[in-house]
Amino acid sequence: MSLDYVKFSPGFESFMPKEYRDMVEHGPFGKKTTVSQMGNFKEILEEHPMCAGCAMTLFIRLAIVAFPNPEDTITVGTAGCGRLAISQAAIPFVYGNYGDQNGVASGLSRGLRVRFGDKPKDVVVMAGDGGTADIGFQQVLHSWFRKERFTTIMLDNEVYGNTGGQESGMTTRGAVLKMAPLGKKFEKMDMVAMAKIAGCAYIATVVPNNPRRVESCIKKAVLIAREVGPTYIQAYTSCNIEYAIPTDQVMADAKTVEDDRYKFAEYVSEDAKAYLAERYGYKEYIQKPAAAIAKA
Amino acid sequence: MDSTAIIGTTNKKGQVITDPHIMMNDAPRTPSFFTGSEVIKEAVRRANVDVMVAYPITPQSEAAALCGELFAEGYIGDYFRGESEFAVMSQCAGAAFGGARVFTTTAGPGTMRAMENFPMWSGARLPIQCIVTCRGINSPLSIQPDTIEIAYLMNTGMLVWHAETAQDFYDWIIKGYMVSEEPDVHLPLALCCDGFFVTHTKDTVDLTPVDMCLPPYDPYRSPVPCMDMECPPVRMMRDPFVMKSNYISYATHASWQQEVWAAAERSRKHTIAWLDGLIETEDVDADILIVSSGTAVSQGREAIRLLADEGIRVGLVKIKTLRPWPEEELLEATKHASHIIVPEFNVIGWLAKEIKATIPNSKRVVAGPRVCGGMTLPPEVIVEEVKKAIGMRSGVLAGRGG
Numbered sequence: 124m125s126l127d128y129v130k131f132s133p134g135f136e137s138f139m140p141k142e143y144r145d146m147v148e149h150g151p152f153g154k155k156t157t158v159s160q161m162g163n164f165k166e167i168l169e170e171h172p173m174c175a176g177c178a179m180t181l182f183i184r185l186a187i188v189a190f191p192n193p194e195d196t197i198t199v200g201t202a203g204c205g206r207l208a209i210s211q212a213a214i215p216f217v218y219g220n221y222g223d224q225n226g227v228a229s230g231l232s233r234g235l236r237v238r239f240g241d242k243p244k245d246v247v248v249m250a251g252d253g254g255t256a257d258i259g260f261q262q263v264l265h266s267w268f269r270k271e272r273f274t275t276i277m278l279d280n281e282v283y284g285n286t287g288g289q290e291s292g293m294t295t296r297g298a299v300l301k302m303a304p305l306g307k308k309f310e311k312m313d314m315v316a317m318a319k320i321a322g323c324a325y326i327a328t329v330v331p332n333n334p335r336r337v338e339s340c341i342k343k344a345v346l347i348a349r350e351v352g353p354t355y356i357q358a359y360t361s362c363n364i365e366y367a368i369p370t371d372q373v374m375a376d377a378k379t380v381e382d383d384r385y386k387f388a389e390y391v392s393e394d395a396k397a398y399l400a401e402r403y404g405y406k407e408y409i410q411k412p413a414a415a416i417a418k419a
Numbered sequence: 420m421d422s423t424a425i426i427g428t429t430n431k432k433g434q435v436i437t438d439p440h441i442m443m444n445d446a447p448r449t450p451s452f453f454t455g456s457e458v459i460k461e462a463v464r465r466a467n468v469d470v471m472v473a474y475p476i477t478p479q480s481e482a483a484a485l486c487g488e489l490f491a492e493g494y495i496g497d498y499f500r501g502e503s504e505f506a507v508m509s510q511c512a513g514a515a516f517g518g519a520r521v522f523t524t525t526a527g528p529g530t531m532r533a534m535e536n537f538p539m540w541s542g543a544r545l546p547i548q549c550i551v552t553c554r555g556i557n558s559p560l561s562i563q564p565d566t567i568e569i570a571y572l573m574n575t576g577m578l579v580w581h582a583e584t585a586q587d588f589y590d591w592i593i594k595g596y597m598v599s600e601e602p603d604v605h606l607p608l609a610l611c612c613d614g615f616f617v618t619h620t621k622d623t624v625d626l627t628p629v630d631m632c633l634p635p636y637d638p639y640r641s642p643v644p645c646m647d648m649e650c651p652p653v654r655m656m657r658d659p660f661v662m663k664s665n666y667i668s669y670a671t672h673a674s675w676q677q678e679v680w681a682a683a684e685r686s687r688k689h690t691i692a693w694l695d696g697l698i699e700t701e702d703v704d705a706d707i708l709i710v711s712s713g714t715a716v717s718q719g720r721e722a723i724r725l726l727a728d729e730g731i732r733v734g735l736v737k738i739k740t741l742r743p744w745p746e747e748e749l750l751e752a753t754k755h756a757s758h759i760i761v762p763e764f765n766v767i768g769w770l771a772k773e774i775k776a777t778i779p780n781s782k783r784v785v786a787g788p789r790v791c792g793g794m795t796l797p798p799e800v801i802v803e804e805v806k807k808a809i810g811m812r813s814g815v816l817a818g819r820g821g
Binding site for chain 1: 497507510513514515516521539649
């Protein structure tokens with residue numbers, strides 16, 4: 124009954140808030156909306172309390188538009204800027220304790236499978252670099268090692284933004300930040316490599332400048348997580364406040380960072396490729412006949 | 420959903436879903452000789468548990484492992500080992516957020532490591548059941564029974580029950596779900612026992628039929644909707660309000676905390692019905708009473724027998740539930756007593772403090788004898804405390820209680 128829950132109870136239509144009516148009448152539930160249509164439908168996340176020019180907010184909006192099945196999707200987050208926006212989306216958001224988002228998502232994903240069997244109930248973690256790579260590190264890695272079937276998205280602004288600009292494990296070496304008064308002493312953690320070692324079936328690094336790419340990555344990650352295994356997306360979502368990036372330069376900064384240290388990269392396991400091809404018709408992953416390969 | 424409609428049907432294991440009152444009150448019982456850990460397994464077998472998360476820590480490891488066997492046998496929907504107690508309790512929270520009936524076990528330092536989760540469970544109204552097999556938490560290291568962790572649990576908003584025997588354990592695990600899942604309660608339950616004394620000793624326990632089980636958890640009877648995108652409203656944020664300048668956030672937090680504790684109070688009527696009262700009493704007209712919880716009650720019973728041999732009449736109050744706290748019951752039970760002896764297995768005497776805060780003329784309360792760090796509490800030590808309280812001379816027991 125997932126789609127039924129967005130409908131009005133008969134007789135209550137005129138009493139519902141306009142925001143709710145708009146969501147029912149113009150929202151993406153049950154439709155195949157894409158980022159190219161943004162502005163033409165009621166988004167799941169519109170208003171939010173983030174800073175002006177926040178790249179993280181743009182990324183979160185893109186990610187949520189890309190959810191393949193928003194009417195059956197639950198997000199999990201933790202303390203941090205991203206939570207302020209995600210918690211205001213029109214889909215459920217779970218917040219536990221700082222850094223336990225991948226533990227909560229593990230239980231949530233399993234509990235939903237026990238209750239609903241094979242019906243897809245997508246669980247998507249969206250948390251910052253502090254929550255994912257630092258305090259939540261153990262739970263993140265173990266959820267991957269256990270092959271938990273949900274997607275983890277790191278909103279990597281390379282700083283503890285919400286608490287006022289302290290260095291995190293994802294801060295680049297040498298950056299002078301609060302609690303790193305002489306510059307950060309060690310390298311940015313290579314979470315992508317760790318995701319590979321831990322067995323994630325899909326991994327991507329993205330910046331928000333390319334909406335269609337973000338959409339494609341999120342969609343693949345969520346679909347693969349349903350049956351194949353854990354998936355991980357690491358997104359550069361700059362903190363224009365703590366890094367003093369002028370608001371009108373936020374996207375230019377993202378482009379520079381993308382060219383420098385945040386190049387788009389995508390890893391898809393062989394199992395995941397076969398799954399995407401067979402289940403969802405992804406042409407690029409359809410195995411070519413051996414003869415065709417030889418001819419090529 | 421009509422919850423009675425499923426009564427008489429069978430679950431995946433072929434157990435008959437039975438009216439809990441009939442199962443626990445009327446069904447035949449079979450005496451069985453089991454350890455406390457095995458009793459946990461047998462209760463969970465009949466509790467229709469959806470998800471259990473396990474982690475090894477003495478003395479709960481055996482129970483957690485035995486529940487794994489239940490999963491292998493098909494009695495539990497899902498089971499896995501977490502990476503730490505903090506993670507386990509987070510994983511339990513996730514499963515409960517998704518509407519599953521959840522069970523876990525922990526002990527001592529593990530309880531403390533997971534402590535951040537317990538008030539979160541309460542605040543999120545997640546009716547998870549956590550068995551706490553108490554052990555020492557302090558340095559120097561001890562793995563022996565010590566109930567100091569209960570003092571911390573009592574301030575989390577959870578329901579806290581303290582089992583004395585394996586029979587208590589068996590019945591209360593099953594009944595615990597019935598109380599904690601009531602729509603007007605919907606709180607987690609810390610079901611405590613004194614590790615080793617209960618978990619590792621064998622006792623004869625009367626078990627309900629193995630082919631009967633509880634009705635499954637119905638998450639739609641929760642005061643806070645489960646997160647499955649199957650029921651309105653669309654937006655079901657369980658997120659804290661952190662806009663600190665917003666008066667509404669303070670008001671919301673304050674009122675919600677009060678609601679959590681009010682829910683614990685509302686559990687009182689259900690708990691009384693299921694446990695036949697929050698306390699159990701014997702001979703409370705006596706001038707001297709031993710009031711305690713857990714296995715200290717058993718030691719108190721033996722002390723009463725020893726004292727009776729000397730012609731000293733002593734009554735007994737067994738406290739079953741610490742949250743809700745049996746305030747009215749204690750006021751009534753202790754109204755005749757001139758001396759109230761409170762033996763405890765912990766150094767701080769949290770139970771004596773609670774009792775002193777409850778009854779008038781609290782100088783009647785003797786906060787002891789107390790042992791800690793896994794030290795046993797022989798009934799003779801309680802006898803000595805009673806005699807001291809009433810001004811009788813007694814032989815000094817070397818090395819105990821100074």
